[in-house]
Amino acid sequence: MPSRVSKSIFCNQVGYLTSGDKRFWIQAREAQPFALHTPDGQAVFAGLTKPVGGDWYVGDFTALRVPGTYVLTVGSLEARVVVHRRAYGDVLEAMLRFFDYQLCGVALPEEDAGPWAHAPCHTSDAKVLGTERAVACPGGWHDAGDYGKYTVPAAKAVADLLLAHEYFPAALAHVRPMRSVHREPHLPPALEVAREEIAWLLTMQDPATGGVYHKVSTPSFPPLDTRPEDDTAPLIMSPISYAATATFCAAMAHAALVYRAHDPALASCCTDAAQRAYAWLSEHEMRPFRNPDGIFTGEYGDRELRDELLWASSAMLRMTGDSAWARVCEPLLDLDLAWELGWADVALYGVMEYLRAPSAAVSGDVRSKVKSRLLRELDALAAMAESHPFGIPMRDEDFIWGSNMVLLNRAMAFLLAEGVGVLHPAAHTVAQRAADYLFGANPLGQCYVTGFGQQPVRQPHHRPSVADDVDDPVPGMVAGGPNRNLQDEIARAKLAGRPAMTAYMDHQDSYSTNEVAIYWNSPAVFVVAGLLEAGGR
Numbered sequence: 001m002p003s004r005v006s007k008s009i010f011c012n013q014v015g016y017l018t019s020g021d022k023r024f025w026i027q028a029r030e031a032q033p034f035a036l037h038t039p040d041g042q043a044v045f046a047g048l049t050k051p052v053g054g055d056w057y058v059g060d061f062t063a064l065r066v067p068g069t070y071v072l073t074v075g076s077l078e079a080r081v082v083v084h085r086r087a088y089g090d091v092l093e094a095m096l097r098f099f100d101y102q103l104c105g106v107a108l109p110e111e112d113a114g115p116w117a118h119a120p121c122h123t124s125d126a127k128v129l130g131t132e133r134a135v136a137c138p139g140g141w142h143d144a145g146d147y148g149k150y151t152v153p154a155a156k157a158v159a160d161l162l163l164a165h166e167y168f169p170a171a172l173a174h175v176r177p178m179r180s181v182h183r184e185p186h187l188p189p190a191l192e193v194a195r196e197e198i199a200w201l202l203t204m205q206d207p208a209t210g211g212v213y214h215k216v217s218t219p220s221f222p223p224l225d226t227r228p229e230d231d232t233a234p235l236i237m238s239p240i241s242y243a244a245t246a247t248f249c250a251a252m253a254h255a256a257l258v259y260r261a262h263d264p265a266l267a268s269c270c271t272d273a274a275q276r277a278y279a280w281l282s283e284h285e286m287r288p289f290r291n292p293d294g295i296f297t298g299e300y301g302d303r304e305l306r307d308e309l310l311w312a313s314s315a316m317l318r319m320t321g322d323s324a325w326a327r328v329c330e331p332l333l334d335l336d337l338a339w340e341l342g343w344a345d346v347a348l349y350g351v352m353e354y355l356r357a358p359s360a361a362v363s364g365d366v367r368s369k370v371k372s373r374l375l376r377e378l379d380a381l382a383a384m385a386e387s388h389p390f391g392i393p394m395r396d397e398d399f400i401w402g403s404n405m406v407l408l409n410r411a412m413a414f415l416l417a418e419g420v421g422v423l424h425p426a427a428h429t430v431a432q433r434a435a436d437y438l439f440g441a442n443p444l445g446q447c448y449v450t451g452f453g454q455q456p457v458r459q460p461h462h463r464p465s466v467a468d469d470v471d472d473p474v475p476g477m478v479a480g481g482p483n484r485n486l487q488d489e490i491a492r493a494k495l496a497g498r499p500a501m502t503a504y505m506d507h508q509d510s511y512s513t514n515e516v517a518i519y520w521n522s523p524a525v526f527v528v529a530g531l532l533e534a535g536g537r
């Protein structure tokens, strides 16, 4: 098939860090000279693109380390590129403020939320399914484009934000959350934002048994053009589940450590909650959650629950420093679980908790075995990135529902590993390629974050953005991204036969490619903060 010649330059539409590596892509039949000029026409850099597979060519202008706004030209094509020490400062702030926009049960005032302000929503108690028991479970974040609040993905999102704070506090220090919606004492930004979800999670634990409800939602998804405050169907608490209780336990144990220095009262609540949740796990079987009759919102079903037990057990190990927990974790670390950071495959969170636990509490042999496997996992991802035209650790089969999260989780794994001494030479290159891809360096030239780039997401499957009378969507939201499995009507009608990396549509009805979710934004916050922190040095 004749190779196609680019109609555009595919580059990071948000910008490039002054000291970072800087690349763009084009489609061509042979290598092309390229140049960068200042707006007044002064040439500052010239180079030649190189083939990277198929008809893709890459241009590298890493050596340009003078901050500024430039015009990149390749033949008759041109693009505007920004080079700056904090090129990702604004997008990082917007991606963290997304969680405040998702807040449930509070008024988002105009002074903070701008035109996307709204009145309090979902303020009624929830009924425990099948009973007359009412539970107050206010606050927390709407999960995604819907208004459900689900324990399992909440645990991932919270863990990611806590990790971002622990790893990259300097990069996050400049971010301004919506101050008016947060209680005193004000905390470092990621902790301030995450505290709202932690406070809601605590309401999801059954005081009598320590078990944790799987979700609170209306029976069905409301229509897409429903504003939060207009979603007044009754709230139902779906049954306690093993997955919810285990991921809750892990998130609480992690939070207990992080908030000890900032909000001791919250930290001690988290400690108790984690202990009671683990006690429930010890008395219950690993039973996958299934939507009960009459409940049609998101299921977050998951048949493999040993990874959730690993995450809970190793979080308890790190929280207590008690080596007895290591004896529980070690056999689970030996299993052939998927070491990932997903909402269903969570083992890598457990691995990280184990490796970050006090060394006196773990076996030195197991620790080094775990580190070796982690390095092998990263080697496999690095090999994928090496053979991908855009340098991302993705194969065609990885372009599934939430593929942008898959990519961001993989980049996050490299940066997490660095924090426990598992250094991979490809770490920062993979993280930068993931950001380049997310911000526009992809075959669609799509910047997958609302409000950013020359071609931002404009029609996300996000009820507040659809239902309001504001043209622009809520900013800072990461869209799910290409999904080759055609899992919504629009995708089936318009995307059939498309190459995996282009099976995406910026359409409000394409929920399987264009929704947004708290646990798609959370790895993005981690990775972009990591790039900023490294670039800021």
Ligand SMILES: OC[C@H]1CNC[C@@H](O)[C@@H]1O[C@@H]1O[C@H](CO)[C@@H](O[C@@H]2O[C@H](CO)[C@@H](O)[C@H](O)[C@H]2O)[C@H](O)[C@H]1O
Pocket (backbone or CB within 6 Å): 143, 144, 145, 146, 148, 297, 298, 299, 300, 344, 400, 401, 402, 485, 487, 511, 515, 516, 517
């Ligand atoms: O769309 C984001 C969420 C909006 N709130 C309701 C949730 O139910 C929804 O979550 C998504 O729900 C989808 C449907 O259950 C999940 O999709 C599944 O994701 C799996 C991979 O995680 C795929 O293997 C599988 O084919 C696909 O159906 C996807 O991960 C998950 O992010």
Ligand SMILES: [Ca+2]
Pocket (backbone or CB within 6 Å): 302, 303, 304, 305, 306, 307, 308, 344, 345, 346
């Ligand atoms: Ca699992």
Ligand SMILES: [Zn+2]
Pocket (backbone or CB within 6 Å): 103, 104, 105, 121, 122, 142, 147, 228
């Ligand atoms: Zn709400």
